[in-house]
Amino acid sequence: MANPPPQHNSYLPLYTPPQVAHHEWRTASNSAAYLLPSLSALATSTPNLRLLDVGCGSGTISTSLAALIPSGSVTATDISPEILARAKDLAAKAGVANISFQEADIYALPFEDGTFDVVHASMVLSHVDDPVQAYREMLRVTRPNGGLVANRESDLRMWSYYPPLPGLRRAHEVLLATTREGGGNVDAGAKLVAWAMEAGVGKEAIEVSMGTWMYSSVEERRMWGDTMVERCRRGGGREKALEMGIATEADFESMAEAWAEWQAAEDACHGMMHGEILIRK
Amino acid sequence: MANPPPQHNSYLPLYTPPQVAHHEWRTASNSAAYLLPSLSALATSTPNLRLLDVGCGSGTISTSLAALIPSGSVTATDISPEILARAKDLAAKAGVANISFQEADIYALPFEDGTFDVVHASMVLSHVDDPVQAYREMLRVTRPNGGLVANRESDLRMWSYYPPLPGLRRAHEVLLATTREGGGNVDAGAKLVAWAMEAGVGKEAIEVSMGTWMYSSVEERRMWGDTMVERCRRGGGREKALEMGIATEADFESMAEAWAEWQAAEDACHGMMHGEILIRK
Numbered sequence: 001m002a003n004p005p006p007q008h009n010s011y012l013p014l015y016t017p018p019q020v021a022h023h024e025w026r027t028a029s030n031s032a033a034y035l036l037p038s039l040s041a042l043a044t045s046t047p048n049l050r051l052l053d054v055g056c057g058s059g060t061i062s063t064s065l066a067a068l069i070p071s072g073s074v075t076a077t078d079i080s081p082e083i084l085a086r087a088k089d090l091a092a093k094a095g096v097a098n099i100s101f102q103e104a105d106i107y108a109l110p111f112e113d114g115t116f117d118v119v120h121a122s123m124v125l126s127h128v129d130d131p132v133q134a135y136r137e138m139l140r141v142t143r144p145n146g147g148l149v150a151n152r153e154s155d156l157r158m159w160s161y162y163p164p165l166p167g168l169r170r171a172h173e174v175l176l177a178t179t180r181e182g183g184g185n186v187d188a189g190a191k192l193v194a195w196a197m198e199a200g201v202g203k204e205a206i207e208v209s210m211g212t213w214m215y216s217s218v219e220e221r222r223m224w225g226d227t228m229v230e231r232c233r234r235g236g237g238r239e240k241a242l243e244m245g246i247a248t249e250a251d252f253e254s255m256a257e258a259w260a261e262w263q264a265a266e267d268a269c270h271g272m273m274h275g276e277i278l279i280r281k
Numbered sequence: 282m283a284n285p286p287p288q289h290n291s292y293l294p295l296y297t298p299p300q301v302a303h304h305e306w307r308t309a310s311n312s313a314a315y316l317l318p319s320l321s322a323l324a325t326s327t328p329n330l331r332l333l334d335v336g337c338g339s340g341t342i343s344t345s346l347a348a349l350i351p352s353g354s355v356t357a358t359d360i361s362p363e364i365l366a367r368a369k370d371l372a373a374k375a376g377v378a379n380i381s382f383q384e385a386d387i388y389a390l391p392f393e394d395g396t397f398d399v400v401h402a403s404m405v406l407s408h409v410d411d412p413v414q415a416y417r418e419m420l421r422v423t424r425p426n427g428g429l430v431a432n433r434e435s436d437l438r439m440w441s442y443y444p445p446l447p448g449l450r451r452a453h454e455v456l457l458a459t460t461r462e463g464g465g466n467v468d469a470g471a472k473l474v475a476w477a478m479e480a481g482v483g484k485e486a487i488e489v490s491m492g493t494w495m496y497s498s499v500e501e502r503r504m505w506g507d508t509m510v511e512r513c514r515r516g517g518g519r520e521k522a523l524e525m526g527i528a529t530e531a532d533f534e535s536m537a538e539a540w541a542e543w544q545a546a547e548d549a550c551h552g553m554m555h556g557e558i559l560i561r562k
Binding site: 155160161162187189190191192193203209210211212266267268275 | 436438439441442443444445468470471472473474475478484489490491492493495497547548549550552554556
């Protein structure tokens, strides 16, 4: 049976301002720490290191990675030209010059085999319907004999938060249902080894770990609470959930109120858990 | 209304060989990494640093902390004399001499106010019925003006594993139900800030993060799979669940088989998530 061509089907409608606010909080240190020791070692042995960041979104991780390898260079790709324009602006504002941006499909990267020393993706594979094919393509453009593929994806089921407000529980249920219905992988973070092995990687070439985001300080609660309140009031995720009948407008208003209550609570926290994989080619 | 005296009611029956196997895999680096930068700074300014490890169990974390502060010393306490005997043996075998062991109740630590520079506990507060009182007592024996309380507790609800075997799902449900019924806190990892603030700590004195354990390599799967198979076949957790009618002997046999299947699967992984708090006194 022929498979239908793979799709990137759960994410594109979500690029709206509230999501971008949280995306732009992301940096190499809070989102790619598992890669940094290997990157540093590789940058020492390969001064002109070439790093590809696939599905870069607004590019704050890509730009901070570029800043860490001043004698190397970063190519950052995304399927959305709108978000790439934003990413370019942010890189220019950050004064980072060793980075270029390019529109690309993760299933058909416009690069020769073995072009890059490091190929990185953060929170991307969970949003495509054929993550194994995406790994194959990322591996193809990675150089043999020492090249590295690095990937971090959330296990969206893992939300550890306080206080246990019913509106936050509902928000989590709605996120999971909307992601599942949209063809995304809520449990991507737990599947990275399985996907890599299905893509032909031997277990001995894999290092796997889990990392977290944790929001509790005043600044973190401001950033995350604002993001979540806004997601409940507008944006693609809300529209999809309404269309699919997963939640009502009244539900979303209750969830927004719960996030505002969470944001105001001094003893509040919200932890999330992400799988992390390093594949040595 | 007078409160009943606080109890340590969910943990004591669990000290059986299978649990100890996993306990003894624990070290400062896999279980107290969040503390190490602060500990290192404090050890530089306080050469004779005194560290108290409360609820040390078989003491492998305590002993590895002692090895990190060779000019300081560690006092490690537990309420169980049996496990302290084991901890002493292990410390002696590891050749670590700057550590002593002492039986103690976390609610009534046998030390003067302000005795220690650092007071640490790992996976302890989730097993007592008054964690706020435990924090008060840990804070009491911590020195003012620069002393540090460090604590890591699991959010037991957060199990990210692959493959998604029904027997593992059942094992997780049984763990949660048995812990809840036994008076433990399954969500301790999410409550550390709330507990600390209830114990009188200001938010500005708190740093909170989340850490993980992740088992996927052959060695990790051997250690964790053996531990979990054994827990299903004997030990206090099993006995409690059987007594409480949470699971049957046949359930436990299915769960043991699922853990063996998990252990044998090359692409298997199991991640867990823990809250971590540093309180500066």
